[in-house]
Amino acid sequence: MPEQLIWGTEVVLNGLMAGVLYALVALGFVLIYKASGIFNYAQGVMALFAALTLVGIMEGQVPFSHLINAVFGTEVHHFGWHVPALLAILLTMVVMVVLAWAVNTLIFRHLVNQEPIILFMATIGLAYFLEGFGDIMWGSDIKKMDVGLPQGINLAIDDFTFNIFDYGFFIDNLDLVATAIAAALVFSLIVFAQYTKQGRAMRAVADDHQAALSVGISLNFIWVMVWSLAGFVALVAGIMWGTKSGVQFSLSLIALKALPVLMLGGFTSIPGAIVGGLLIGVGEKLFEFAIGSMIGGATENWFAYVLALLFLVFRPQGLFGEKIIERV
Amino acid sequence: MKMKLIATALAAVVTAAPAMAELVFPSLSYRTGPYAAGGIPFADGYADYFTLLNERDGGIGGEKLEVPECETAYNTEKGVECYESTKDLGSLVYQPLSTGITYQLIPKVTADGIPMLTSGLGRTSAKNGAVFPWVFNFPANYWDGASVAVKHILDQEGGDISGKTIALVYHNSAYGKEPIRTLEELAKKHGYDLTLLPVDHPGQEQKSQWLQVRREKPDYVIMWGWGVMNQVAIQEAVNIRFPMDKFIGIWWSGSENDVKPAGEGAHGYKALTFHNLGDDYPLYDDLKTHVFDKGLAAGAGDQHGTAIYNRGLYAAMLVAEAAKTAQEIHGTSQITPAMMRDGMEALEMTEEKMVALGLPKFGPEFTVSCENHGGNGFAAIGQWDASAGEWKLITDYMQSDQEIIQPLIEADSMAYAEESNITPACN
Incomplete structure (x- = not known):
């Protein structure tokens, strides 16, 4: 097999893995948009906040310690204990549920029936608030995310491909784990939406708020549930991206990677987020590999958007988005 | 009642603003945003060094030191706003820890006659002091x-x-x-x-x-x-x-x-x-006695000895030494930004001086002159x-x-001089 083809195959595989990580972020957007019509600009910051909270709990960090020390002249920083990763993840999920309740009660309940742009602006405000709140709560230093996920080259794949192609493929163990988790997450979300009472209620709300209300579904409960689910997805994305780069405030910028995925896959489709992520991941990596070096490199950020826009020309609602026809 | 309120507010502003007799070293810091992890230790080191000089030596040449901090969040526009809002406080020198802010401030500091030090960042060809009289980038670019x-x-x-x-x-x-x-x-x-x-x-x-x-x-x-x-x-x-x-x-x-x-x-x-690492220096003993143990450390006090905290200390030490040089040259303790510039241009950092400061082998030896605002280009x-x-x-x-480097600096700085209608000159 020619060298370029072997390398191209490796690039495609890595693109698929990168796409899964993009899709993890996009999923959170889809969940909230589907159920409430809100484009949640704060989804990236939610991933950051979830990751900060997880690491803070694991390390036994005292929340708001800088503020407490500044006001009371104390010197408290840590509780002196370390919380196991699994328990810390559960506690972080509780925090994200509380956050979902607070967001719904304090912001969106008061904005029912407002224009989508108003709701979008509210999420921009939420993003800035949450970023500052996370900073005050946990500090702005870069933290190591270590929940025991494997990282580095997968030696089995390296050996296997080396025996075949005389060139060992690089696949990151973390990406393999992320793929498995994303698959499990999508499967669980589909099962939840199709086969549980709350899931069916969520779909009913997504289809028609007023009809759902008329049959006794609590909109507040559904919205808190959906924001909690998005918080959980944000936590998973925060763990994966935080393991790659450390937990730091740039983590919120991963939302930028989700936008072309949403444009391509559609804002209302869970499978769309996955397929969109994979297409963007493979597309940008292949373009960088094949064309990037000829035009100065660093093409991935903008090429993802070009690819998404190309798809939009043919399917404005995205690959899996709902085609909305309004009769006048 | 209204007059009383206005008088009270005015009194509060007057007491909050730095006294004009103090030497002012503004800190354009970034303690928030995606780059806060780099901005915090630098700002802490910068502030702690001046606090040490105030507590241990009573300032520089008997003048107390003031370090007004302005948050830029590493945002160029905010950095320029910070400069504009602090330059009339009698600011002696700016050290924006950002290449973007540096580029925006080069024409401003030149017009306002306030020196700027951009150690290890900013516009490299600012080393040519004949073209960039108000910008310095020692000890390395x-x-x-x-x-x-x-x-x-x-x-x-x-x-x-x-x-x-x-x-x-x-x-x-x-x-x-x-x-x-x-x-x-x-x-x-x-x-x-x-x-x-x-x-x-x-x-x-x-x-x-x-x-x-x-x-x-x-x-x-x-x-x-x-x-x-x-x-x-x-x-x-x-x-x-x-x-x-x-x-x-x-x-x-x-x-x-x-x-x-x-x-x-x-x-x-x-x-x-371009500076040493760790905290095994006599200066840290002084910092402990006069700053940390008194609860005067900047920020959370958890950055001591880190690489960028040391860079902040070093940055403060360099401008403090330049201020001392300026006081010596002009025979006054109350120096102006123009005098500060003279001090920076005549700065000479020797090992003997650094030993006396409690920072042996902390940075390279270098000299500054009108033609050379960048030092001797040493790094480790x-x-x-x-x-x-x-x-x-x-x-x-x-x-x-x-x-290799000197011709590149010459070419780049002369191109800037031509674009900006500057006649290179050294007095």
Whole structure:
């Protein structure tokens, strides 16, 4: 097999893995948009906040310690204990549920029936608030995310491909784990939406708020549930991206990677987020590999958007988005 | 009642503002935003050094020191706003820890007659003081950094790197592109091949670049990164098992923040530096006695001894020494920004002086003159010891290749002079 083809195959595989990580972020957007019509600009910051909270709990960090020390002249920083990763993840999920309740009660309940742009602006405000709140709560230093996920080259794949192609493929163990988790997450979300009472209620709300209300579904409960689910997805994305780069405030910028995925896959489709992520991941990596070096490199950020826009020309609602026809 | 309120408000403003007799060293800090992890230790070190001088020495030449802090969040527009809002406080010198803010401030400080020091950042050709009379960038600049990295590689390879390949992984911005010209010129001189691998901002996804490194197997990788790009690059290098002792970052890619997320894998990673590392200096004893133990440390007080905290200390020490020089030249303790500029232009940092300051071997020796606002271009290499969790200096300070760099500085600064209608002059 020619060298370029072997390398191209490796690039495609890595693109698929990168796409899964993009899709993890996009999923959170889809969940909230589907159920409430809100484009949640704060989804990236939610991933950051979830990751900060997880690491803070694991390390036994005292929340708001800088503020407490500044006001009371104390010197408290840590509780002196370390919380196991699994328990810390559960506690972080509780925090994200509380956050979902607070967001719904304090912001969106008061904005029912407002224009989508108003709701979008509210999420921009939420993003800035949450970023500052996370900073005050946990500090702005870069933290190591270590929940025991494997990282580095997968030696089995390296050996296997080396025996075949005389060139060992690089696949990151973390990406393999992320793929498995994303698959499990999508499967669980589909099962939840199709086969549980709350899931069916969520779909009913997504289809028609007023009809759902008329049959006794609590909109507040559904919205808190959906924001909690998005918080959980944000936590998973925060763990994966935080393991790659450390937990730091740039983590919120991963939302930028989700936008072309949403444009391509559609804002209302869970499978769309996955397929969109994979297409963007493979597309940008292949373009960088094949064309990037000829035009100065660093093409991935903008090429993802070009690819998404190309798809939009043919399917404005995205690959899996709902085609909305309004009769006048 | 209204008059009373206005009088009270005025009194509050007057008492809150720094007294005019004080020497003012504004700090354009960034304690928030995506780059706060780099901004906080620098701002803490900068403030703590001046607090030490106030507490231990009663200021400089009997004048108390004031360090008004203004938050830029590493945002260029906010940085300019901070400059505008603090320049009338009697500010003596600015040190924006940002190349973007530096570029915006160059014409402003020149027009306002306030000196600016951009150690290890900003516009490299500002070294030519005949063209940039108000801008200084001692003791080293980006091109010095690139040259010293190649010099270290030459040392590692027994003086011959012809036929070797060096890859530059860089932030795809004006900052990241700074070393390219120097590395290209050095490639002609030493016969190595240069591979350029740009990474888009912010640099969270670098799989393509590191797959290319894995395929092409360069002998060395030099990195020009900042923020999250550094942590991701080091982690990706660990993932592909690139030898860490052949991976050299610029000084903005050489903090504890950059290596710690990669854990043990980052052991052996190298970074350039223009000041020493760690806290084993007599100055730290003074800081403990006069600042830390009195509860006067800036910020949370948890950055002491880190690479960028030391850079903040060093930055403050350099301008404090320049202020002393200015007081000596002009025979007054109440110096103006113009006098401060004279002090900076006559600054001479010797080992003897640094020993007296409690910072033996902390920085390179250098002299400043009108023609040379950048010092002598010395930098050293630090290496990360993951098990000890600390940086160690592994080389002496080495001088950059002046034969290559000086003509580049001359050409770039003269082009700026022509564009901006400046007649280069040294009195």
